[in-house]
Amino acid sequence: MVPKRNPEVVWRLEKGIHEMAWDKAGKDEDYEDLGVLTLMVKGSIHQLNLVGAEIWTRINGVNSVEKISAEIGALFGWEDGETREAVLEFLKGIAERGWVELSEKAGPASPKWKSH
Amino acid sequence: MTLSHLSSPVTVNWGITARCNFVCSHCFSRLDRSPELSGKDARRVVDILAERGVMFLNYGTGEPLLREDLFPLTEYATGKGMKVTMNSNGSLIDPAAADRIREAGFHSVGISIDSATAGAHDGFRRMPGSFGKAVLAARLLRERGIPLSVSSVICKVNHRDFAALVSLAKELGAHTIDLHNFKCSGMGGLNKEKLDLSPNEWKEFYEAAVPLRRSEKGIDIAFDDPILSLLGEEEQGKLVAGSVCGKLSLYIRPDGEITPCGFIPVTIGHILNDDFGKVWNESKVLAHLRSKPATGKCSGCAKFPSCLGGCTARAYAVYGAYDAPDPHCWKEE
Numbered sequence: 001m002v003p004k005r006n007p008e009v010v011w012r013l014e015k016g017i018h019e020m021a022w023d024k025a026g027k028d029e030d031y032e033d034l035g036v037l038t039l040m041v042k043g044s045i046h047q048l049n050l051v052g053a054e055i056w057t058r059i060n061g062v063n064s065v066e067k068i069s070a071e072i073g074a075l076f077g078w079e080d081g082e083t084r085e086a087v088l089e090f091l092k093g094i095a096e097r098g099w100v101e102l103s104e105k106a107g108p109a110s111p112k113w114k115s116h
Numbered sequence: 117m118t119l120s121h122l123s124s125p126v127t128v129n130w131g132i133t134a135r136c137n138f139v140c141s142h143c144f145s146r147l148d149r150s151p152e153l154s155g156k157d158a159r160r161v162v163d164i165l166a167e168r169g170v171m172f173l174n175y176g177t178g179e180p181l182l183r184e185d186l187f188p189l190t191e192y193a194t195g196k197g198m199k200v201t202m203n204s205n206g207s208l209i210d211p212a213a214a215d216r217i218r219e220a221g222f223h224s225v226g227i228s229i230d231s232a233t234a235g236a237h238d239g240f241r242r243m244p245g246s247f248g249k250a251v252l253a254a255r256l257l258r259e260r261g262i263p264l265s266v267s268s269v270i271c272k273v274n275h276r277d278f279a280a281l282v283s284l285a286k287e288l289g290a291h292t293i294d295l296h297n298f299k300c301s302g303m304g305g306l307n308k309e310k311l312d313l314s315p316n317e318w319k320e321f322y323e324a325a326v327p328l329r330r331s332e333k334g335i336d337i338a339f340d341d342p343i344l345s346l347l348g349e350e351e352q353g354k355l356v357a358g359s360v361c362g363k364l365s366l367y368i369r370p371d372g373e374i375t376p377c378g379f380i381p382v383t384i385g386h387i388l389n390d391d392f393g394k395v396w397n398e399s400k401v402l403a404h405l406r407s408k409p410a411t412g413k414c415s416g417c418a419k420f421p422s423c424l425g426g427c428t429a430r431a432y433a434v435y436g437a438y439d440a441p442d443p444h445c446w447k448e449e
Contacts, residue, residue: 010199012169015123038126040171043292043336045126045355045364 003068003091003100004061011039013053021050025076041099051076055090059100065091124168124396127365129378131177132158132186134370138179138205139242142269142311144302144379145177150371155185159192161368161387166196168392172223175202177370177378181213187220194221203228203267206253207246214256224263226294227254231273232280240273251288258289265292271311275321279328285335292336295325297444300433301379315446322347343445345423358424362405366396376405379429404438411439413449
């Protein structure tokens, strides 16, 4: 399964806060409530935390759920099965909101529309 | 998730010019005589905002189409990944201008239409024939596939006719109609008695308009008014409580001075002379706006955590204090 972003979603990584979240993660401090990535969808604004942001930035219409899960597992030191389940749950959640489309095979890579 | 402090505004509203071919009764900027930035400096502004990750750039204040370098400037900004929008009175949008708007890559264009009745609109805008031009502009934009919003200032002229306005916006193909609450800044302050609604009239307006927003299909009705909390109505996906000024957005005047919003004439820095990140992160004014204390009738009000005293600009314009209760608030003392 391959996730592809909705090109109407405008987003950015929050400079400084992304680094701060990784710093906290490295020190085993709470980082889950930090808004690391901001998205604007049809006039509504939303934020993702560090894990969500790391998943989101790997979505390009080419990377499969397996590849994204493997990278997230390696980043956070999580076990493979648990990671895949968590990543898939996250992707299904944002697919329901219309932020991504989940397709069975890869299409062309997402255009470089991302804002920053 | 609750909002962390953002590393920069999501939206910057930029008065790229104070010049206007209209003399509207409510205009917040008509008394603004500040010189506008040169084309070269305007590009520096875009560089600074793009570098800081600002996602949306909205031209407002005067009539943007009077600025000679509007299109190259917009192409420059869109080339840096920014989504550019503008508010226009529509009078200068002919087929050629609409073509250029599309080519420049505008994300959306807002056309000001304040009544579904030509006479009421023209009277409010103090410009005969302006309704017809605005409607034509909206049609020209939609014919070219340019996303359209309709922008209306709710006041004495139209507060009971907004349903017809919504129908017109929908018929024109707008994705959104912004029913802006009246701001008593600039000319709006001078004409407050004539144009602004009483607190109870605001209550009546929202009690009628909110159900329409819920039932209306095919167009979004936006209010962006924190006092909607009084009706238990929260703006969807807003992420912050109270006014968005200084939390999600900032305003840049034609001369480059930065203020929390266009309706709060308090300079907190200059886009070309000060470090933009430092202004955003360290301004004492912005810090104040982000953590307003409850005062007066807001003290002990159960709605305060969601409205944070309502619109800061209105409070500042009427009482000269950021923390004063919103003068539109209908809650009894």
